[in-house]
Amino acid sequence: MQQATPQIRDKRAIDLLFESRYKVLRHIMLWVILLGIIFFSNWLKEYIGTVKLLRLLCVHISFIAMFYINMYVLVPRFFFRGQYALYFLFLLLLVSLGLFLMSGVLTKYLDPLRLAEVRQQAADDTGFYEGIIIVMPIILMTTAFSLFERWKTDNQRITELSNLTLSMELSELRNQINPHFLFNMLNGIKALVRSNPEKATMVIMKLSEFLRYQLYENNEPGTPLRSEIKFLSNFMDLEKLRRDNLSVNITSMADPKLLGTLLIPPNLFTTFAENAVKHSVDISDSPSYICMSVEVKGERLEFTCRNSRSVDYVAPREGSSGLGLPNIKRRLSLLYGTDYRLDISTTEKEYTVILNIPI
Known part of the structure; x- marks a missing residue:
């Protein structure tokens, strides 16, 4: 059986990233990657407890929510229409609100359980600014991805026309x-x-x-x-x-x-x-x-x-x-x-x- 050439492999990779027929697969891959981040973060920091796993899961679910809101609401509604000031304003509000709600859930429901289980780890909380550092690259990557996907779609339409x-x-x-x-x-x-x-x-x-x-x-x-x-x-x-x-x-x-x-x-x-x-x-x-x-x-x-x-x-x-x-x-x-x-x-x-x- 012949092996695929580099050009064919490159085309398959590009199709996987941008073709609409692979949309569901891309989302599944995203969730798998995030679960991997959860697993390795938990293992590297030696947090084995169930509460810590729930905490990290809550953090990443919050990031995913901001990911999709940015990609399917803010980017097409403001960024693609040239309203960049409004886009960055709403993006800042989205990140702030997301981190605020996430912090509230963690503080109210998970921190008491965590403190009861592992009191010596009480100081190891994901702070507000640390959360911004983590979530902003993800948000900006989705913006860049959406922009490139839009460019590719428009380019295909122009070529077809x-x-x-x-x-x-x-x-x-x-x-x-x-x-x-x-x-x-x-x-x-x-x-x-x-x-x-x-x-x-x-x-x-x-x-x-x-x-x-x-x-x-x-x-x-x-x-x-x-x-x-x-x-x-x-x-x-x-x-x-x-x-x-x-x-x-x-x-x-x-x-x-x-x-x-x-x-x-x-x-x-x-x-x-x-x-x-x-x-x-x-x-x-x-x-x-x-x-x-x-x-x-x-x-x-x-x-x-x-x-x-x-x-x-x-x-x-x-x-x-x-x-x-x-x-x-x-x-x-x-x-x-x-x-x-x-x-x-x-x-x-x-x-x-x-x-x-x-x-």
Whole structure:
């Protein structure tokens, strides 16, 4: 049987201290520790009598009462609300009242019996100031524990809220990609319906297959690299049906096994493919090209997209409906933080995008 690693042991210790499912166990451990203190205090001071045991038990029960009142009343009611002056005032009153009541019980009920049993030990009483010295560290430890427990709970809530917000924002960004893509495709089909109805029918059929993939893959957190490359290939096939002068080349430089097992966020390259289509349009109907490659370099994945660029063509500016590059940049930032590189360069005849991400 394998032994637990130090990290696992540390996690178990932290869970035992702060997880709600161990709450009852923590209280039982507290009582056991206090009973141990009672036993050893009695043994070390050589007080064997039953009355002395009752005396110590009374003292520690009083401390436990102050322990719980501080932890479940004073700390949440005053300390957590920033009312520190009131907290320390009521804490002082709690300790004073607790010690006063404890002293009264001991004096009235136990001291006469103790004095009758062991008269020579009459001077050995727990005084008021000695009681403060004993109880204050316990009270302050409960305050520190409550504060740390509150911090841990709040931190968990903040983390959960951040993850939920991140998930919702990523979902929204993914959902924005599809309408943007559809807007471009439907505009192209609209033109084909008038000029070439037969080709328009083929485009619609291809588009239905394309959207079927989108429906099932886009909602997953990750899709195989091979599927994403196939997705790009289908996308380019749609474009070639609309444009006779478009040449497309898609290559992958990676282990075939890795293509099926490596997962990446769905539609990660779609925006770049859309931009390549947009920038490769040549108003003179000259041949245009789009070249895309996917390469695995150690622990990194590099996607490159190059496309021809017409000197006379001015691509539409990204406006209210232009969700492409700002969208994908925001998505990359959410997914990878700063651990990615996106280089976009433009020359007179070519537009190039290089995306490098961790895998």
